[in-house]
Amino acid sequence: MTQTSDIRVAVSTVILTLRASAEEEPVLALPLVRRTREPFADRWALPGGWLTHTESPVDAAARTLGETTGLAPSYLEQLYAFGAVDRSPTRVVSLVYWALLRQDDVVAQSAAHLASGRAPENVQWFDIDALPPLAFDHAKIIEYALWRLRNKVGYSRVAHGFLPAEFTLADLREAYEAILGKHLDPANFRRQVESTGNLLPTDRFRTGSHRPARLYRYNTDVELADRGPLGSEETSTR
């Protein structure tokens, strides 16, 4: 079995906030760090660094974020592990964490960091619609973070993976019941799934020992939330 000692592990963080813009409508913004060494010297990058032998990935992410920006979110969520073969000149798997921070916390934590005298000068906040050229695959990482954020809004279609192309509402409810480990009220369930717009009724029915039940299919105009914008390199081609 091939050893992997030539693959290194790094951590990065995507910190998103909503800040007031000139037009008074809030816009998304995030902090970047200007690199001081090769590769990608002078390019902007996400805050981050190497995972060390004695710390967990999330601790390494919190440490490197704090050292550069002074930010200390109460919780860092793991966003994704980026490991494409060609994402860096050497082979690096990057474990990326993210957090949403309220603007008032950003202001307070940044001010405290500046006052401490330990703040590096190469940190800057950018609106997400005005990002500079970025090091490594960090533009893709930010794009992915924004996609995840957008997809957190809305109704998931997780049971789709268990079901054939056409299914009854009872099939769907049973799948959810197995997932949730509890019974669901059929009338409430029907109302909820019908209100999402994710299901399309067909003109076919399942017949059998019970009264005929209408078959439904998923609305394929709604993109599957879990596939994401990463493209083929992050997707199995098997």
Place this chain on the structure above:
Amino acid sequence: MTQTSDIRVAVSTVILTLRASAEEEPVLALPLVRRTREPFADRWALPGGWLTHTESPVDAAARTLGETTGLAPSYLEQLYAFGAVDRSPTRVVSLVYWALLRQDDVVAQSAAHLASGRAPENVQWFDIDALPPLAFDHAKIIEYALWRLRNKVGYSRVAHGFLPAEFTLADLREAYEAILGKHLDPANFRRQVESTGNLLPTDRFRTGSHRPARLYRYNTDVELADRGPLGSEETSTR
């Protein structure tokens, strides 16, 4: 900066299916592989192996899954990267992928693998409520996969991270609008969020240049979906 060449990267897969039980109600099940070497020889483990220098993590996950089980899901989603310092006798970060497979696909792919003569004898499917003792932190990984599955059902509260403890529906809508990059109809938005049960009205109002707007807070009886069951070791303590 500390080098990380003493940290190795592995991949594992969690494949979930719904299969009919004796009681006719479907139950969740997944395939495990009995280990043939130390550490944890003879224990059951998730299908997996080492990430090699020339393949992406998802390709390594698909390869090792196919070699052991013959399963070839059309899509493997990244579940999580597990990297706790003490999760293995040596330092190993495991990138875990998962997929939901329909039972008929499981049957067809397993049969083809058996017919090929390449199928190892140490693979077995287990109902998730009757798992054997597992190697490494694989019991925790499966628990996490089930948690993710359950939390895919329901309405997310992602905007919570941007907002103070109490906020108006207009605040909330503006946060969503910034996230989604589009305008939302206020009346529809109000109906949708009120129907989720995630928001509780307070008896306080924001006053100002417009007519008074009621303040809301999140219903803290509803657990924050993104924190998960991983406990303190995966959570920043900063």
